[in-house]
Amino acid sequence: MSLVEIKDLNIHLGGKRVLSEVNFNLETSEIVTIVGPNGSGKSTFLRAIIGAVHPSSGYVRLKKGLRIGYVPQKLAIDPTLPMPVRRFLSLPHRVSEQASGEVLAQAGAQGLENMQMADLSGGQLQRVLLARALLNAPDLLLLDEATQGLDQPGSANFYRLIEDVRARLNCAVLMVSHELHVVMSASDRVVCLNGHVCCQGRPEHVASAPEYRALFGSGTHGALALYRHEHSHAHDNCDHDYGHAHGGDEA
Amino acid sequence: MSIFAPFLIRAALAGLAVALAAAPLGCMIVWRRMAYFGDAIAHGAILGVALALGFSVSITGGVLVVTALMALAVSALAGRSFAVDTLLGVMAHSALAFGLVAVSFIKGVRIDLMAYLFGDILAVSLGDLVVIWVGALMVLALIAWRWSALLLSSVDPDLAITSGINPRRERLILTLALALVVAVAIKVVGALLISAMLIIPAAAARPLSATPERMALIALVIGAFASLGGLVLAFYVDSPAAPTMVSVAAGLFAVTNILALVVKFRQR
Known part of the structure; x- marks a missing residue:
């Protein structure tokens, strides 16, 4: 099918x-x-x-x-919302540090865990969004x-x-x-x-x-x-x- | 008169309850750029007060019904024919105007109206206190229950959908929580200053916060400090209580944001 x-x-x-x-x-x-x-x-x-x-x-x-792993074009996130990458990956369900580290590495975004979403460059944001989409093995x-x-x-x-x-x-x-x-x-x-x-x-x-x-x-x-x-x-x-x-x- | 007079203790407890519910809710409102939404619902509360007085029903009940209806109406109409801010402007000010006109037809309440516009925290009764705390705890429980879903739909509605969350439903829950806070807080800070107690502590907490939970917690501390500090200050300098509370919150907002600027400047 x-x-x-x-x-x-x-x-x-x-x-x-x-x-x-x-x-x-x-x-x-x-x-x-x-x-x-x-x-x-x-x-x-x-x-x-x-x-x-x-x-x-x-x-x-x-x-x-x-x-489905969905990678949106951009996020509607407001700069008043403090949101570290690690926390973003744990929405809505908490994921282990190991799991988030793995998907970030797979998406070429390793080491960005503690960055604020609002501070990411365009390319970094794309990779973090991809990492998020990979979390549930789509x-x-x-x-x-x-x-x-x-x-x-x-x-x-x-x-x-x-x-x-x-x-x-x-x-x-x-x-x-x-x-x-x-x-x-x-x-x-x-x-x-x-x-x-x-x-x-x-x-x-x-x-x-x-x-x-x-x-x-x-x-x-x-x-x-x-x-x-x-x-x-x-x-x-x-x-x-x-x-x-x-x-x-x-x- | 002692600062530990019973009416002052009741006022302090009422202020704390409002700070408790307003902190996480206010953060959500700031993150979702809904500040004007809170304002509109608060203005609608005056119409609720007028109708409650007119029909001799509970003020809290009347306000809750009108604010909830307004919340639903704005949610349903948003983005259809007018931009949301236009729609909110029309609804907020017409609700306030209708409310003021309606109140003028009711005998003997002209003086009381000031209490609903600006709050009368010093007149909070034990019964009021129960209503305020029950309402505040309900709002807190509601927000805590939906916290992750609300956060994700604030970050991006489509991502929320792919995680099995319905962002429209989350927004509805949030607006109903807002209506509930307005209904229970109108006695404490009044319709005109409710959105101040929602938004200012949250905005003051932003520069000190690296996570959403921390921001809600710091907003709570700032809101509680503003409530108690404002009350004490009002007692000593003999100023109106609710506006003094908001003034203290505004002062804290200025302090945290200027500090953040100074820190940023030094790091360069």
């Missing part, structure tokens, strides 16, 4: 249709990247999977007993714009970290990115979302191509790949350009 099964999903928020007729399945230990422009309903899609928004019609079905890791605010080497590092985690836990990974053309190269599938599923396919592994070097430099060690959008249908609300996937115009 699929980990996640989404059928004819429609979601309206504040009277506006955000997602229409979305069909999607996620299989065990699959890595899927959802790309789409801003306002395309990507975050709503993830929030529908965790149950934070409810379908207007259609359904989201999760495998029974599915353990079958599915959901990442919302995890690399936003990171530069390309930073994104590449983060993607390699996700690959390591996936290899260790054998969990599925579903991540959302606003980068339309540059995706995690380990993705099995890329889904382009713009209110509905525009297109989907495999990323191009072009790590050795000269265009790739020109685009990413050599420091990313193949963690990034390109995705070529193949739109078989015509519509006017998909506002990204076509024929862009060669990468030369991106740099």
